Amino acid sequence: MKGYFVFNFGCQMNEADAERYAGQLEELGYSACADHRDADIIVLNTCCVRESAEKRILGKLGEVLGLKKTKPELLLCLTGCLAQKEGERLQKRFPRLDLVLGTAYVSQFKKILSDYLADRRRSAYLDIAGGDADEFAGAKVRQSAYSAWVPIMYGCNNFCTYCIVPYVRGRERSRSEEAIIAELTAAAAAGYKEVTLLGQNVDSYGKDRGEKEAFARLLRRADEAGLERLRFMTSHPRDMTEAVIEAVAESKHICRHFHLPCQAGNNEILRRMNRGYTRERYLELVTSIRKHIPEAAITTDIIVGFPGEDEAAFDDTLSLVREVAFDSAFTFIYSPRGGTPAAVMPGQVPAEIKKERLQKLMDVQNAVSLAKNKALVGQVLAVMADGPSKQPGIYSGRTEGGKLVLWPALRPYRPGETVQVAVTEAQTWQVKGQEVAR
Ligand code: SAH
Ligand code: SF4
Ligand code: F3S
Numbered sequence: 001m002k003g004y005f006v007f008n009f010g011c012q013m014n015e016a017d018a019e020r021y022a023g024q025l026e027e028l029g030y031s032a033c034a035d036h037r038d039a040d041i042i043v044l045n046t047c048c049v050r051e052s053a054e055k056r057i058l059g060k061l062g063e064v065l066g067l068k069k070t071k072p073e074l075l076l077c078l079t080g081c082l083a084q085k086e087g088e089r090l091q092k093r094f095p096r097l098d099l100v101l102g103t104a105y106v107s108q109f110k111k112i113l114s115d116y117l118a119d120r121r122r123s124a125y126l127d128i129a130g131g132d133a134d135e136f137a138g139a140k141v142r143q144s145a146y147s148a149w150v151p152i153m154y155g156c157n158n159f160c161t162y163c164i165v166p167y168v169r170g171r172e173r174s175r176s177e178e179a180i181i182a183e184l185t186a187a188a189a190a191g192y193k194e195v196t197l198l199g200q201n202v203d204s205y206g207k208d209r210g211e212k213e214a215f216a217r218l219l220r221r222a223d224e225a226g227l228e229r230l231r232f233m234t235s236h237p238r239d240m241t242e243a244v245i246e247a248v249a250e251s252k253h254i255c256r257h258f259h260l261p262c263q264a265g266n267n268e269i270l271r272r273m274n275r276g277y278t279r280e281r282y283l284e285l286v287t288s289i290r291k292h293i294p295e296a297a298i299t300t301d302i303i304v305g306f307p308g309e310d311e312a313a314f315d316d317t318l319s320l321v322r323e324v325a326f327d328s329a330f331t332f333i334y335s336p337r338g339g340t341p342a343a344v345m346p347g348q349v350p351a352e353i354k355k356e357r358l359q360k361l362m363d364v365q366n367a368v369s370l371a372k373n374k375a376l377v378g379q380v381l382a383v384m385a386d387g388p389s390k391q392p393g394i395y396s397g398r399t400e401g402g403k404l405v406l407w408p409a410l411r412p413y414r415p416g417e418t419v420q421v422a423v424t425e426a427q428t429w430q431v432k433g434q435e436v437a438r
Pocket of ligand 1: 049050162163164165199200201234261263301302303332333334335336337
């Protein structure tokens with residue numbers, strides 16, 4: 001039997017794509033290898049959102065290309081966002097790279113690979129508008145047995161000035177509501193407990209078909225699909241509506257968690273980022289979420305060192321973080337991406353200052369996270385069991401708000417089972433506790 005291995009980098013959308021690659025490989029008769037060195041075919045599914053991701057991936061590419069020296073029959077496929085961006089150049093530079101697929105060809109991988117096996121003609125499929133029909137009839141090989149990714153739309157139309165994603169993922173294409181609901185129902189029937197609905201901006205769902213409030217409607221239908229927990233990401237502060245917040249508030253299964261990237265707290269920076277909202281509008285949304293759902297978790301993404309960010313602008317980000325008191329934040333140093341408007345804006349911030357700001361921001365957010373976690377001590381949380389943690393005998397899982405919880409395993413747990421945990425200790429990134437009887 002021939003073996004495959006998929007290296008995956010980047011966001012959840014890429015993980016969802018990797019599941020489609022793995023599914024098509026299995027349909028062709030390949031089986032998953034635990035070690036990539038045993039594989040007959042390796043897929044490198046890549047990301048290019050920041051330079052650090054690119055560097056890491058190019059290192060990995062060098063390593064797997066090296067494997068071909070002793071194993072010339074090994075097949076190497078480069079897929080995903082970096083393939084879309086740099087595929088042509090990389091294939092010229094590395095003659096041992098067999099296939100390059102851009103992001104619009106995920107569903108056609110099986111046919112492309114079969115063709116390649118027949119004629120061994122090295123090719124690159126990079127037409128961003130030319131590929132995917134968006135619907136995928138094949139089987140997905142999911143990484144988790146209880147939690148599934150379900151893309152509801154592909155691409156992005158927002159062109160935030162720092163971001164490469166619209167260039168490498170193409171325009172927004174929404175899947176049909178019927179296809180999404182069918183996938184949710186099938187996942188529930190197959191034993192999945194949790195689904196995360198994915199899109200770069202889920203609040204744009206359906207707009208490419210001219211529909212309004214389609215995402216709120218989709219949420220209400222998804223709530224009935226038989227899943228215990230539904231999640232969705234990412235929300236865009238410009239496009240999120242009251243109807244979405246109400247749909248979450250009135251639902252039975254949608255997690256009271258909003259991942260709502262603010263990116264910055266200063267209006268001039270937000271304008272230069274082309275985010276389409278102000279600090280005041282962002283705060284209004286937070287107020288509205290908390291009015292409808294007082295216990296809602298709110299998490300965010302923040303970029304420091306965007307061109308033109310001076311100390312005063314950065315202070316506005318710090319004060320926004322304090323004011324909102326996010327449950328957690330993903331914080332990034334601005335990374336110029338060739339071809340995006342921000343990369344050539346004046347006022348690029350020196351690396352040293354960016355690093356300092358990141359540290360300051362993390363210090364502020366960590367203090368907020370720790371205070372929020374301390375407030376949980378003594379409470380009993382419903383935790384969806386994920387798996388054993390790295391510490392022996394300690395299990396881990398997540399709350400509705402996405403918080404990581406650790407507790408000593410008293411019995412075997414089924415992944416996806418809900419466990420009641422009384423919190424005894426708070427840390428910055430997680431809380432610890434003891435299982436209590438229901
Ligand atoms: N569509 C989602 C996710 C985009 S990528 C959204 O709009 O939120 C995830 C995060 O990476 C972004 O939210 C942003 O904070 C960060 N990011 C994107 N481009 C970046 C860049 N050039 N440098 C640093 N961080 C970046
Ligand atoms: Fe990038 Fe903005 Fe689109 Fe998110 S919404 S993927 S940050 S362009
Ligand atoms: Fe995701 Fe990275 Fe592409 S964040 S959309 S895999 S550039």
